[in-house]
Amino acid sequence: MTALGAIFRPQLPPERLRPVVEAAEAAGLEELWLWEDCFFEGGVTQLTAALSWTSRLRVGIGILPVSLRSVAMTAMETATIERMFPGRMILGLGHGAQDWMAQAGVRPASPITSLREHLTALRGLLAGETVTTDGRYVTLDQVALAWPPATAPQLYVGATRPRSLRLSGELADGTVLDAAHPPAAVRRARALIDEGRALAGRDDHHELVVFLNAATGPDAAQRLHRELVAWGLQDVPELGAHGDAAAVARGVQALVEAGADRVILQHTADEPDLEGFVRFTANEVRPLVP
Structure with missing residues (x-):
């Protein structure tokens, strides 16, 4: 069955997180995803807090x-x-935006080499x-952990670019695609991931998580358009889905047919009721997604 979730964007103040997390838990949402965008909120701090406030909700970082x-x-x-x-916990890792990495003084000359080295060492630890x-x-x-899991x-x-997608297929257990990926781009990404998996001789299942810009309510079309323009x-x-639960579910299903295993709804920057958006995802869209 396709997993369905929603995003809490870090452009919202940290104190908004708890009521959204509690709404997600109460509504039966499967997954809530967080971002570690520079220079907003620490992803690990958010993740730990969200898990501590809930008992069954899965929480993803997309990405560190x-x-x-x-x-x-x-x-x-x-x-x-x-x-x-x-x-x-669902742990997402990546290059990060290279402009931000430069601002922080940690931009690598070779992001691919950096990611490869980090993934290999982290898996071993x-x-x-x-x-x-x-x-x-x-x-x-x-180096060894005193308390490994x-x-x-x-x-x-x-990942978004071909070399990163192939690397993800080679070394990772899953890939996270941002909301700039319509169904055709999801298919291309899945093919590139599979190339990396083939090179590594992997035959295990590789999870594909795709974010989907979504809006509901009477002004959904206008808000989604403003969001896409902003990006x-x-x-x-x-790209994106707007309207009632059936319309959003059709957008989800199109990504699933293109190869997504999990679709995470991304609210617009001007979403007027984030707790309501979480409940809409869990209670209205979820029953319409196989």
Whole structure:
């Protein structure tokens, strides 16, 4: 069955998170996703708080930029959260916006090499291994977690370009596609991911998470249009969904048919009722999505 979720965008103040999380839990929403955009809110802090306020909601990070923190710290934080809230964290990693990485003084000359080194080291650490590596961006000397998780969480990669998508297929358990991907782009991304999987000899299932711009209510069409204009995406065909639950469910289903396993609804910047949007996703759209 297709998983369905919603996003809490970091352009909202941190104090807005708790009521949205509690609404998601009460409504039976499957997944709530967070972003770690620079320089808004710490994704790990948000993730931990959201998990602590709930008992069954799965919470995803889409994504943590690997250059912002050392791989040892990422492993320590991930292991701690997974042990406290087993099976409810969805960990997304990626390059991050390179302009932001430059502002923070951590922009790598080769984002692909950096991501490869971070993913490889992180997987080893979370598996309880003692890791020694001397790479271009990751250097570890006999590092092992004192408290590795009983089961290492799956690693997802946020990717858009061909080399990153192939790398995700090669090394990650899943891929996160942002809301700039209509069905045709999802199909292309799935093909590139499969190329990476084939090169690595992988035959396990690779989860594909796709964000979908969505709006409901009497002014849904206008709000969605403003959102796409703000992202410079107004001329991309078949992008986003607006209207009642049936219309949004059709947008979800189009992405599923293109290869998505999980579709996460992304509210507009001017969404007037975020708790209502979460309830709409869980109570109205969910029953219409197979």
